[in-house]
């Protein structure tokens with residue numbers, strides 16, 4: 181039996197090409213004039229952009245530009261001081277983390293957050309559990325439907341570990357995995373929640389060039405499975421090589437948005453990264 185037959189939520193066919201999806205312009209996540217202040221610090225200043233279904237959007241900017249704050253606002257950790265964020269037309273503000281996960285948003289963290297004393301398989305199963313429908317009572321009474329869900333969760337976790345390339349490590353404790361394997365495991369765990377949007381916060385941090393190349397392939401494969409991807413990344417080569425569009429922040433403001441080539445050649449972006457004075461840009 182194929183993967184698709186076993187689990188329709190892990191399709192194997194490539195989704196429609198991103199360019200076509202962007203062309204249709206179906207909004208998935210809307211950052212609507214968001215300002216976010218921490219006391220006197222304006223971390224985000226009237227930031228406005230839309231993430232469309234099927235695309236890989238890069239969110240870049242120099243240190244302290246507001247990328248992580250934006251990410252945290254999108255995933256419900258911070259509430260905007262002004263403006264709002266909508267996911268599939270629904271306001272994110274006021275929603276709990278698990279509600280946001282159920283709406284279809286998943287994320288990884290800049291600093292890896294796995295359960296180190298659990299196996300790779302168990303770490304992914306925890307993600308799959310977010311969608312379990314059987315009650316605690318069914319679990320306690322060990323009812324058949326509970327076992328069925330358990331089995332399906334395990335099979336799905338194995339498929340996801342295969343997908344990210346670490347199935348052979350599934351019985352290893354997370355803490356014993358290499359750094360690169362842990363990053364892949366985080367992605368598998370996030371995918372286990374069946375997200376419509378996967379937000380990756382600096383997934384290539386600490387990677388060597390070969391690992392970065394592999395990650396690039398994996399991100400493309402994730403998008404080809406129909407998952408929209410938001411990528412925060414410092415490595416410009418990686419961002420330019422994998423994204424469909426890029427939003428650039430500097431000092432909490434959006435200074436550019438467009439295709440990778442447009443953004444790369446934008447004098448404001450060059451100035452932000454190279455520290456060239458504004459009047460010279």
Ligand SMILES: Nc1ncnc2c1ncn2[C@@H]1O[C@H](COP(=O)(O)OP(=O)(O)OP(=O)(O)O)[C@@H](O)[C@H]1O
Pocket residue numbers: 218221222223241242243244245246247248249250
């Ligand atoms: N919890 C907080 N309390 C106060 N100020 C904060 C907080 N989080 C972020 N800031 C400030 O908001 C601004 C944006 O920070 P943020 O971490 O979002 O930038 P970033 O683009 O993700 O930077 P980096 O690339 O270094 O991770 C910075 O001036 C930062 O000091």
